[in-house]
Amino acid sequence: MNLLQTIARRVFSILITLFGASVIVFVILRVLPGNAVTASLGTSEGLLTKAQVAALDQYYGVGQPALQQYFSWLHAVLSGNLGVSLTYRQPVSYMLGNTLPITLELSFFAIVLGIVIGAGLGLWSGLHPGRWPDALGQSVSVLGLSVPALVIGEVLVTWFSRQFHYFPSSANSVGFFTDPWVNFQQIIFPAFVLSLGIAAAILRTTRGAVLEVTNLNFARTALGKGVNRRSFVWRHIFLNSLTAVVTMSGIQLGYLLGGTVIVENIYVLNGMGRLMITSILNKDFPVVQSITLVFAAGFVIVNMLVDVLNAVIDPRIRKRGA
């Protein structure tokens, strides 16, 4: 009964967050000047007669009171219909279906690379504080945090295309199952660029956590007593630091979902980040609202997963104990 209460509370709070986020975005978009008609026609709107403008207004749903627009959108979403894009006149679900997998795959590889590089280097440097692995770890961390993704991305693209005539992601996107090798080549560079920032953050967290744990009494005592260092490291130090790492990874993934835009632009990936930008500029409400929902849902799910994961990790460690 307590578990049920906790779950119910959690679900309720998630729903409120999603609802609230969609309202905030809705308000922001409505407040912006202009509407979808202006955005799509530009100054050519002046060429239309009143009758034509009236026809377009009706098609784009301009002029309905805001509250009505929001609720009709909400109603449609709850019945599974995400609407039609005002810019491209294609169903929003089709456009999301095209872009979401790419962004997901990109984020996934970025976070995996980020964790592998970051946690690996962080662990290594935390276990050898003050010596050269630490210096290497610190430098990677610092560089990963400070060099903008767009610089790294541009440099890699320019260099590889000029010198090696190699720019796989500019060819048509290939699904993972259609041709895994090509797909991998298309994804790995942008994922790597993205992963550096993530790796940097995870590296610091891991290193910090490892240092803390190593300094705890139980660790000092055990190591002093001459316990097998390697197994000790894995079983106690790493697992104890894991919760911090997992939390940080969750935070990074949350930010990542919204931060893929630049990399998608440089590496020609038709992902949701890019779609979001063009949709905002085109005042394409149905698309922006739907993307917001997806991102917010993703963020919330990741947070939940992190909490669950930490809860799973922690009791086991406590059982083996200090």
Added chain:
Amino acid sequence: MKRTIGVRGLASAALVVSTIGAFSSNVLESGSASASVKAHAMGSTLVIGTVNSVQKIDPDVVTNFLDFEALGLIYNTLVQENSKLQIVPDLATSWAFSNGNKKLTLQLRSGVKFDDGSTMTSADVVASLQRAQAAKTADPSASFIGSVTNVAASGPNTVVLTMSHPDVSVLEGLATVNLAIMPAKAINSGTIAKTPDGTGPFEYVSYVPSTSFTLKANPNFWGGKVSLSSVELKTIPTEQSISAALQAGTIQMALLSQPTVVSTIPQSYTFQHVMDLSYRALQLQDKKGVLSNVNARRAIACATNRNQILQDSVFGDGKVVGPVPLGPYATNPVSAICPTQNLAQARKYLKAAGLSKGFTFTAITSTDLDSTSAAQAIAMQSELARVGIKMNIQNLAANAYIQDWLKGDFQAAFAENGADPDPYIMYGRYFGKGAGLAVPAGYSSASLQKELLAGDENSTAAGQKAAWQKLNNDLTGNAVWIWLFDSYDFAVMSPNVKGFTLSPVNTTQLSSLANTTLK
């Protein structure tokens, strides 16, 4: 990350990846990936990289340059403009005005097939033009045939347009893809908005928004055999990445507008440029405030250094132009007063205006809509300051600018407007009687209206030339607006692309692809 967590982690990772992979491959299979794979298997595919994406595939509603170009490969119009901007036959082989230029009769080409296999007849032309005129369609070029009260077929290969008043500009107006010829059947069944079906050199295959627009050769094209088997317009969001893709070989042609990017591509590639059909100008609201004083405006015109603005904003890649930038009636000299900067003359005008100490006004720009507009403004600002005219600059977001522009809520606005070889089409909508854009135009005079009508009603070459000369003198002599320049469009291609010529007309800019070969 070993032991228990490691194995489980890898297993779940594999699961996630395969789900993503399955999802993405399912979705993308049905999109352009399979189409391009097929095309590669068949013959030669030309991939063109562009920054923008095709947005709409219904020719009657497009307004973006790229949409015009793309749909211009699928559709034809009754007449077209050649690279010298003269009107030439397209789907109409000949035409004649009669009844005092109030009736236009066009003879249609016979044996032209639509992509669905049906043959084009006058019924299709009538249906197409009527669709464009319908208010529900909201066709931005409907005003070009605004004077047409009736479109009728007179036999299977003849169409007659009846106008409410003498109007020769209708002929030129028919050259836009907004007035493309579509099958009556597809119009009536409503499928034309979703599935393009035209008579042009290429047929529609598929469209993935923001990614690619794929076409294949039309085997029954009336203009002759098309060598390329397919064309793909690929969206690559930054010009640097387009340049990279060209050098990596994943695209064979790049459509660019930034001279800096173009200049860094190795010389082994083929470069082309044309002046596009648009112009930059500082539009003025001449009905109120200090700018209602014609000599104040003339002072601005004379203090402006158009060449400097051209240099500073597009690095000289373009030409200084007057009200009509291209075509047989192009404005030459570009201005009746001070075609080049003349500060002494500017000061004389200021004196005549009673403003010897100069004056102040505000100009709006929008770097969202035209990334060079702020640079233009800054260049002009420093020149005007030399005679004591202070121009304040206000940069607005796209939507804000558009709203202000439409409402005429500005003193001066740096604008980029579409051009046409026919001055009536260009300026009838701003300065003609009952003009739709009279508010942003900010100026009206009986003499301008007369000059526009005179040019529109007169169909002799000499008469037109004289009429348009008068219009140009009137527009620039009174400094109605300050016309600045027209910039280049660039196409860079791999050396194995042969037979391609960039055209200045938006609907047909890429139409030489019909004769292009890929070695």
Added chain:
Amino acid sequence: MTTTSLDPADQVTPEDVVRHRGWLGALWRSGSGRAGVIIVTVTVLAGLAGIWNLTPYAPDGQDPSTVLKGISFAHIMGTDQFGRDVFSGVLQGIGVSLEIAVLTTLIAGVVGTVGGVAAGFLGKWTSAVIMRLTDMMFAIPAVLFSLAIVTALGQGIVDTSIAIGVGWIPIYVRVVRTPVLALRESDFVRAGRVLGFSRLRLLSRHILPNIAGVIAVQTSLTLAWAILAEAGLSYLGLGPPPPTLSLGDMVNNASATAGVAWWTLAGPSLAIVVAVIGFNFLGDGLRDAADPRTRTR
């Protein structure tokens, strides 16, 4: 140093004195803190040089005779495609980027701190509402906020700052709320409440000084991040328009010429990296300084 007041909260103990005086020393003693202070000082000086036009050449002085020249004594960072000195442009760019970063941090910091203090100090309902709002703002991608604001307000230094700053408000709220919550339950605050001191007094004398450390750390990190965020916005064409040239604009322009003239990209990128590193180190140093373990040495 005792006062005549009987207010226990007014008793300043020797420990307090050490605490407030010691942090500067601790900052300097910490390795990253020292590096951070030095780098940030250099960066700020460079930015001021840019703002006050103390650059070797005019930043937008075009000179067709020195187009795309590499690094030399005359141009220590080379020239760009218009013959403009990259180093002068970078100095000006640092100035603009710092302006934006400072404004961003002010906006996020002031609003976020007020929100965090309110959430931690005021009643349960206020706290719940503020935290819910914060959660919702977190769930919305920051890019969306930035874009929406730029679309609404236009582009300019202030607009860009608001656009980036809004996204950081929730972080400040969260970061500030935790210590405020803890402090609210601390002995001297409780005592103060019992004695009937006004909330304002408690806030200004006890809470704010004690969260100053946390705010300082977060500010330093936000400054670093704001520089990166501005570079990203300028890359998408949404940063401040010309003639203002920020570091992000320079990187954006340079990516076209980077293939043939690497220094055009290296100059502004290096400036961004150095500035961001500096603020990050400063943040680390402040964090070390605020940590009692490192201070009492």
